Amino acid sequence: MKQILVVDDEFDVQVIFEQEFDDEIARGIFSFAFVHSGEEALTYLRSQAESDLILILTDVNMPNMTGFELLQVIKTERPDRKVVMITAYDDAPNREKAKMHGAEGFFAKPISFPSIKDIVMQYSNTIENHTKN
Amino acid sequence: MEGIIAVNISPLFKKSTAPQIEQNSRPYDYLLSATYWNQFFVIAISYYLMARLGQLMAIPPGNVTPVWPPSGIALAAVLLCGYRIWPAIFLGALFASTLPFYNGDTWTSMLYSIGTGLGITVGVTLQAVAGKYLIATFGNIDEPIEKARDVITTLTLGALSCLVSSTIGSSSLCLGGFAVWSNYLNIWWTWFLGDAAGIFVFAPLLWVWIKYPFPSVTRANLLEIGLLLTCLFVIGLVLLTGQYPIVFTLIPPMVWASFRLKHHGATGIILLTSAIAIWGTTHGAAPFQGRSLNESLLLLQFFIGITTMLSLILASTVSEREDAQQLLEEANLTLENKVKQRTLELEDSLKKVQGMQQQIVVQQKLASLGQLTSGIAHEIKKPLNFVNNFAELCQKQIKNLEKVIPLIKEWVNEQESGKLLKSFATLDSNIKKVYLYGLRADDVLKNMLSHARGSAGSDFQATDINALLEENFKLVYHSKRVEDPTFNINMQMKFDDSIGEIEILPQEIGRVVINLLNNAFYAVEQKKRELGETYLPAVTITSKNIDEQKVLISVHDNGTGILKKYVENLFTPFFTTKPPGQGTGLGLSLSHEVIVNVHHGEIKVDTKEGVYTVFTIILPKKTKKDKL
């Protein structure tokens, strides 16, 4: 099952995601893992030996490790991992920064779930193609 | 030290009103001026008269007097009136010198006498000219006796000039046969001394009293003058008894006069003292008893010379002191004024600083709020995001629950079913409203954030200008209504829909529009206060598509208008007509900067006092690609 990791310090993000994707979750298309800090995310990622992880969605603004810092670490360790930033700070410098550090996407809050669904589908297909190949 | 007291005119001297002969225009113009001929006449006559007087007091065999006034007069004349006055001297001298010698007996004697007279005259004239020349070259021609140093120089040079007349005069006499060559030296010598004494006594006297005719005399001075004259009189009498050789007692009065009455006193007393001394000497009641009369005269002249120099030096010294003191006062006054002025400027500046500090304090709260704006916006946005997310999800859940509706109809009776269905519908509607309003709030927040962010790092953006105008119009209007709930105006928006998007910095233009609107609102408010209920305040914002390149935006109000005298200062930083605390005066200047400097547009104002004001902005649709 394709898994998506969501990193956000706000707990209600999980509630929302689970509701938004309740259908997909119910049908077993995706599963979501929720962590609440960058450190937790890294721990999780490093523990997943061979993962079905297709995408990492991360908030930018978190205490201690920020989304960007997390992005950099992930890209250093596993450049193949896809990371999409979700943030309340929607401005040009942040977009630039995301791009520069290799993020695959940048969304502003409030999260527009159609767009999220789009990009999730995009990456799941990619994986499929990959695995197929 | 001298440099410090370099004054052109001793302030204690009041310059004579008699004008100097101008030395410009055509060289002989002076021959036409009345002044010249006045002087000429006066000098010629004085010379002649004083010469005759002197001759009467003459002592043979040289026919000279101990003090020969005319030489002093002559030198004073050229010093005062210039070289060109020489004909006057010549004339006076001619008559004075020829008449005594005139012998019309024979042609020869006549010739000789005229010749002698002429010779003497030439000598006299030359002497005066030479005197001035020497003083002009080696001394101070403008103020020959006003300073101590110059006194010595001038008198010495004056004495030197006497060599001329003594030589020429004595030679003329001998040549003319009126004196013997064997006596030449004697004659020459007495002539020289007499002329020198004459210059010493009369030249300074005339110079001082003609050039500065009105000494400042106080009542105390009058008393002193009285005392001095009395002293002189007494001393004179005593001296003339011949009993007591106390001639030196003349000196204290001279010192006193020079000290207290300066040049006027000095020259005056020199004249008097010399007169006393001479009169005494000629009448045998001699203060100076030499072995011969000549010796007495020599002593006399010597005395005169020394006392003259002494008195004048003292007078100059005292003058210089008083000048220095005056300068001191003046300089001090100037500097004191400067200090005062600077202090005033400083106080002004400090007041300004104070005022500004007050302004800053007043603005502080709002400014710190401004600083926090973005933070606040963010803090609001976060929960709002959740509101929206959850509202959306609610809708989803409601959709899920719709299945129940038909079931309800089945399971429950009509009445109950009706209620429940109603609740459902209401719930649905409520949730939708929550969502809608949530989005609305979000929109406003975005606006707030963009204002907070300002133009930092922003590029020109294609912007729907009409939307921007409308948005800001509403914003300002609501702001105003919050401040003053009674605020109500007729808001007109006349937008030209053919304008699409234009390349601007939306936040900056937004600020400009806000500024203009604030001013418009203020103006109509003021007018309302004056006119009251009958007045219908109206503010109109217009956009127009001028052409391919430009758009026009205008903000019109029917408020108080702007006074003509203020119009030119309108865009000056810190200029404001609002009472203190109600505006920094920066709005329009910043707006101007944004429109003209940043957007390369124009901003104009048209106004009529008491009637209306309209600000017109012209913006290019596209900007050059200058990144800020």
Place this chain on the structure above:
Amino acid sequence: MEGIIALNLFPVFEKSPAPQIEQNSRPYDFLLSSSYWNQFFIIAVSYYLMGRLGQLMSIPPGNVTPVWPPSGIALAAVLLYGYRIWPAIFLGALFGNTVAFYNGETWTTMLHSIGTGVGISIGASLQAVAGKYLIATFGNIDEPIERARDVIITLTMGALSCLVNSTIGTSSLCLGGFAAWSNYLNIWWTWFLGDTAGIFVFTPLLWVWIKYPFPSITSANLLEICLLLTCLFVIGLILLTGHYPIVFTLIPPMVWASFRLKHHGATGIILLTSAIAIWGTIHGAAPFQGKSLNESLLLLQVFIGITTMLSLILASTVTERESAQLLLVEANLTLEDKVKHRTLELEDSLKKVQGMQQQIIVQEKLASLGKLTAGIAHEIKNPLNFVNNFAELSQKQIKNLEQIIPLIKERLDEQESGKLLKAFATLDSNIKKVHQYGLRADDVLKNMLSHARGSTGSDFQATDINALLEENFKLVYHAKRVEDSTFNINMQMKFDDSIGDIEILPQEIGRVIINLLNNAFYAVDQKKKELDGNYLPTVTITSKNIDEQKVLISVHDNGTGILKKHVESLYTPFFTTKPPGQGTGLGLSLSHEVIVDAHHGEIKVDTKEGAYTVFTIILPKKQNQKKINYETDISCG
């Protein structure tokens, strides 16, 4: 005018290093000082010697000389060293006079001679004392001959004092039988004149040369001195031939000496001229030929008197002129300085104005933003209110719909039922969340609005301080992050949960916290710019329950710290270490006002340069119920 030249010390005189006798401590202490006895000795001896000299030059029958030096010495002595030097004069006079008259033949003669000597000595001493007294009373005792006016007064007083010894002395002579009473007036007169002349010549001389012993002489002056001396010499010779009555020719040299060499020159030349004149008179080569010798002497003395006064007056005048000029320069310099100083102050102030104008411009932008924000706030509040209202209403509706739940459970199969019930529960939960967040947003808005409004009224409110701290911490943090998206710090909140509510003005305290946090963020930001790398910026906000009455709040940062010299000015209005445009310098002063004046609390700072700063606030939990009319509404900028 005189006021301008009121100097205590003539700058052209350099004061003698010889110390004056102090006139303090115990009255007779001076008797112990060596300087006194030095002076005593010198004066006594000088008096005696000059007296003897004078006597040798005396002219009978009065036994007086035209110029009697001792009287000048005596007066000079008391002027220079004070009344207390009179015994020296007495002694010198005693010896001088007694020796002259001493007749030891019989007791009577001895007595008489000693008596006469004593009498004269008393007269001399009294005269000196009287002279000083007169000058002290009517003249200028500190500078008796430095100014023209004082010259006249001093010399006149000096002359007046000579009445004393002429009277006493002559009387002593007659009483002692050394002179006939019939000759009294004659003797008296010559005595008087001699003493006066002595004072005229010698007192100014001694005063000047002892009080100001080192005149400033240039090489030009040396030349002039030589010329003068030569002149005098020549004139002297001529005069002494007796052929040419050119005594007045002495006057120009005197004038020149006084003019150029001032008091030193004047007194010197007076001495020389008088000497020439006297010598001549004594030896018959008299410049002054009167009908008798006495008359000659009188003339001589008149001459000396007049020329002395003249010379000294001239010297004084010249000196005063030079002093005036010096004053001129000094005063000008002072004033120039003042102008310079004022100009600098002005420039400073103008720079300040400029800086403030910059400040105001920056602030203006922020203030207009703030104003706008206040306006916007209402724009947000509106829809937000609807959100909350409708959320609440939705909850109500859900409650109504709860009726269906049992029916669902009954009528539908487990799967379907499960789904529907789940949807219901989720809906319920969502609505609650909507409401919850809606209220939260509303709270923040309220907070923001209160910032805009200032504190209307001044009611203290029971406030959850920890919540306030947390809220404002987040607020400032986010504001900073929007400004600078790279901004990231370690935010630490250490709250003491045992603190409940405390009575404060929440908006004001909120502002204080914001101010302290802004400063803390600035400090760590600055440090980061310097260190970058391994530096972990940390800001910690702490609350602690001190006791029943007080709580402690602290804001700690590990930033740049505050320089020691700045610490004392920290709470001064407009004091700031930030570059212009980055801070008005009002934050801490306003915070201080809020904490101390409004809340009766304390605020302290502890800092280490380059290491950390921590601001500590202590607040009372409860306030006295005094209403403070603290501030007015701020509704417009």
